[in-house]
Structure formats: C-alpha cells, structure tokens
Amino acid sequence: MNIETENAHKRKKQPEVVRRALLDQAARITLEQGLSKVTFQAVADATGVTKGGVMHHFATKNALVLEVFNDAMAKFEAEVDAAMAKDAVSYGSFTRAYIDATISLGEKGQAEFDNQATLYVLMLGDSELRALWAKWANAQLKKYEATDNTETLCMVRLVVDGIWLSDFSGINISGKQSLRDRLIKMTQRDFDQ
Secondary structure, three states, X not given: OOOOXXXXXXXXXXXXXXXXXXXXXXXHHHHHHOHHXXXXXXXXXXXXXXXXXXXXXXXXXXXXXXXXXXHHHHHHHHHHHHHHHXXXXXXXXXXXXXXXHHOOOOOOOHHHHHHHHHHHHHHHHOHHHHHHHHHHHHHHHHHOHHHHOOHHHHHHHHHHHHHHHHHHHOOOOOOHHHHHHHHHHHOOOOOOO
C-alpha cells in the first residue's frame, strides 16, 4: 500500500487514512516477522510514507506498538460485546461470547484471525502489554462476576485460551466444532458436572 502520491504538495491530507495504514502495517509486521521487526523504517517502507511521516503519528516505537495493541483489543472487545448482545441468557454470557470471539472455526475471516494472533504476539513479546491484557480480563471478570464467576466457567475460558494458542501456533485440532459445542454446553446453568 503506497500512501504517497507523485506530488505530495498537491495531494489532500488524510491523516486518519495514513494512521490506519500505519497501524495495519505495523500489525502485519508484528504478526509475520515478530515484534522486534516493527521499526519506524519498516512501517514506513510498508506504507510508502516517510519515516518522518510515521514519527508524525507516533512519537516512539512503544507508542506505535501500544496503539496497535489497543486497536486489536478494541476489535476483540467489540466482538465479545456483539456476541453478548445477541445472547438472551445472562448466566455464562460473557464466557459464551469469549468462546465465540476466540475460537476460530473457519467462519471468521483472515482479518479476525490475524487480529487475535496479533494480540498473542504482542502479549507474548511485551510484559507491559500482557499486564494491559490482564487488566482488561480482570475488569471483565469483575464486571460479569454475577453471571460468569464459577469454577466451571473459569475452566472453560482457560480451555478456550489453549485452543486460541493452538490456532496461533498452527496446531491442527480435529473436532474443534465439537469442542466448541461442548464448551458452550458447559456454560449452561444446568450443566451436570
């Protein structure tokens, strides 16, 4: 994607379009090459803007990486919120939404999978981002304490995290739909332990 045109003085400034492209390319580099390969120069080269153009939007590499993380988190949280909004049963609703937002069964597009994988790469590569993820997760657990605070629901979420990590690692899990269905069943109040 090349943001620059032949005559930069005549083109219309589109800072939000440029910023979006910078975030998308930084996320792509993170996913394909690892967090250490995200540099101002690499992002500039990938978007066709100058290194100074990247620095105009993000003062430091940490600021860029943090914004990539916040962007991926916002997309993930929106997916959880959308799934919860469709759920008529409050008991276990956060856990069911977490299952649906996390487990890729092939119906999700590559962009959604890449977004989740980007979250993992960022968390695995940076202790501050892991702390931000933990802060979000703990806030969600507190927020939904009345509906999702049981050992069984906790166990379900931990299994889902393992499936997510397996997806990210490229491990082929047979019967993932069956696993998902069983996990959903475990979120129902009448689940027989």
